[in-house]
Amino acid sequence: MSDMFCFQCQQTAGNKCCVSVGVCGKQPDTAALQDELVYELIRLAEAAAAAGQRTQIVDRLLMDGLFITLTNVNFDNQAIAEFTERVRAEREKFGGKPCAVVELWKGDTDTVSLRSTLLFGMKGMAAYAHHAMNLGYTDDEVSAWFYKGLCAVNRPHSVEEWLALIVEFGQVNFRCMxxxxEANTGTFGTPQPAKVPTDIKKGPFIVVSGHDLGDLAQLLEQTAGKGINIYTHSEMxxxxxxxxxxxxxxxxGNFGTAWQSQQTEFENIPAPVLFTTNCLMPQRPSYQDRVYTTSVxxxxxxxxxxxxACGRKDFSPIIEQALALGGYEHDHSMSGINGGHMLMTGFAHGAVLAHxxxxxxLIKSGKVRHIFLVGGCDGAHPGRNYYTEFVKSTPMDTLVLTLACGKYRFNDLDLGEIGGLPRILDMGQCNDAYSAIKVALALAxxxxxxVNDLPLTLVLSWYEQKAVCILLTLLALGVKNIYLGPTLPAFLSETVVKTLVETYDLHPTTNPQQDLDAILGRG
Incomplete structure (x- = not known):
């Protein structure tokens, strides 16, 4: 009997399944608690559906509960157990006996694969809905789909019915993104291109990681005038x-590179670090006493x-520790993976469509032959240098759009300009795949x-469940000819992979030059 069963992320053991301990550091008891939380979320959704009731409390529990079980978010057994009790208590308010729940990881291979694909996609959408709700933005269609999806996971379906549900989910996730x-731009304005230094100034500072712009805004307000610099990290x-x-x-400025390098980059850091979302890793002793968590x-x-109760957070403990630690005594030089000291960001759809x-x-004149979207999650898998080499090999008459933390493989490269535009255009976080889609639709x-007729190719890297929901959205929108790596998801069965390859021309990545030649028609 295996101690655990987890295959929801790209780094899963042997590209099959983690069965004794998670490669991420998740322990079997934590995995069991997370599975039990998912079962309770299903029971809550079923009870609410049976009663014909949706409430804001249940909406929030379903979103945050799914988010808690996403990779590298919550390793705290007590916190998971307490949240599960909140879910159970809310379900009991509906009365009646709890429904029977299907065993998620048991059944025929294709059913488990399709069930997992839908569930993991919902975990990703839950993260996006969570951030929007934190800024006061909700959508009935999105919120209602968590009930529908969790109930659907608990029911038998034919392969065709599963695929139809997954396509419907992908369309709803597009609305969620x-x-x-709308939440981010409505609250903080339309992103504008910005140069971001990677070197750290002397004196007290705080590093903020994750994705939640609302948390960053509150910290900036509370540190104003206190002589503390704030640095973003990874997806921030x-x-x-x-x-x-x-x-x-x-x-x-920005501290360090992508999430998987945090244990090295945070070694002996003379400053506190705030994690607002994933991707948190087990900490080394040299900095564990200065890491803070918030939200899920x-x-x-x-x-x-x-x-x-109003969503306000008191960051006084972090601020006090930043002042006590004092930061670096002298300006501290840090660079990107390729040695660069300056990054560009802010090319979301508003900025790109302004041009x-x-x-x-440029496209009509032939000065831009092709546009690549090279983005997605980063990770420690050795094959991920594929994306660095791919971008380095793109011809000078091509543009590279990028997003999410996968860009740290190459975003400090200087690839020059075309028509006054940088050849690398950082569109934002993983959720800003919406920006890329909006730009593609406008060009089409x-x-x-x-979109499939444009000189545009998506070359994506995946790691966790937010990447899954984005892929499902792209497929639901009919986008074809996507290159996906560094490996295909372990939860996709051979039948499901064959279906995706045949229906959407989905390509597993091979090697950079071979794929580039195939895309540009030179091979």
Whole structure:
């Protein structure tokens, strides 16, 4: 009997399944608690559906509960168990006996694969809905789908019915990403291109990791005038493009690279680090006493910052520790993977479409032969240098759009410009795949063709469940010819992979030059 069963992320053992301990550091008892939380979320959704009731409390529990079980979010057994009790207590308010729940990881291979695909996609969408809700933005269609999806996971379906549900989910997730875009831009303004230094100034500072712009905004407000610089980390980098955040002069730069390098980059860091979402890793002793969590993030032994009933958080403990630690005595030089000391961000759909006429003209004149979207999750898998080499090999007459933390493989490269535009355009966080889709649809409209007819190819890297929901959205929108790596998801059965390959021309990545030649028609 296996101690655990987890195959939801790209780094899963042997690209099959973690069965004794998670490669991420998740222990079997934690995995069991997370599975039990999912079962309770299903029971709550079933009870609410049976009663014909939806409430804001249940909406929030379903979103946050799914988010808690996403990779590298919460390792704290006590916190998971307490949240599960909240879910159970809310379900009991509906009365009656709890429904029977299907065993998630048992059944025929294709059923488990399709069930997992839908469940993991919902975990990703839950993260986006969570961030939007934190900023006061909700959508009935999105919220209602968590009930529908969790109930659907608990029922038998034919392969065709599963695929139809997954396509429907992908379309709803597109609305969810649109909602989060509305929340972020409505609260902090439309992102604008910004240069972000990677070197750290002497003196007290705080590093903020994750994705939640609302948490960053509160911290910036509470540290104003205190002589503390704030640095983004990993997926928080795009915050520098938002006028409502960039207005704070002590938002000073970006610390380090992608999430999987944190144990090395945080070694002996003379400053506290705040994790607002994934991706948290087990900490080394040299910095464990200065890591803080908030929201759904948790790790036993770390200090957690709770929100009050109005969503306000008191970051005084972090601020006091930053002042006590004092930061670096001298300016501290840090660089990207390729040695660069300056990053660009802020090229979301508002900024890119402001240059739509120039881009269209560049394409029509032949000055831009092709556009690549090279983005997604980063990770420690050795095959991920594929994306660095791919971008380095792209011809000078091509543009590279990028997003999410996968960009740290190459975003410090200077690839020059075309028509005054940098060849690498950082569109933002993983949820800003919405920006890429919006740009693609606008270009297709301008050229009077479909997205699949554009000189555009998506070359994606995946790691966790937010990447899964984005892929499902792209497929639901009919986007074809996507290159996906560094490996295909272990939860996709041979039958499901064959279906995706045949229906959507989905390509597993091979090697950079071979794939590039195939895309550009030179092979």
């Amino acid at each position: 649109e909602l989060l875009d 980098l795009p915050a520098h493009g938002y006028p409502g955040l960039k207005k704070h002069p002590h938002l000073a 993030v948790g790790y036993a032994g770390l200090r957690h910052i709770e929100a009050d 739509a006429e120039e881009i269209i003209s 409209d301008a050229f009077g063709c479909t």
